[in-house]
Amino acid sequence: MSLPQDLLDILVCPKCKGELEYRTEPKEELVCHNCRLIYAVEDDIPIMLIDEAKPF
Numbered sequence: 001m002s003l004p005q006d007l008l009d010i011l012v013c014p015k016c017k018g019e020l021e022y023r024t025e026p027k028e029e030l031v032c033h034n035c036r037l038i039y040a041v042e043d044d045i046p047i048m049l050i051d052e053a054k055p056f
Helices: 007-011
Strands: 021-023 029-034 037-042
Touching: none
Parallel strands: none
Antiparallel strands: 021 029, 029 037
């Protein structure tokens, strides 16, 4: 499954409040290019904790 568009429209990076890119391949994740962080999506739930984000 994927995240609904109305949810994606309101989600922002919790660190900088910038736009997020939604990726579904190779795994579901939300990417902030400003902070260079990747937020995981597990069981269709975005994990929007800064401490849980992975840098890239």
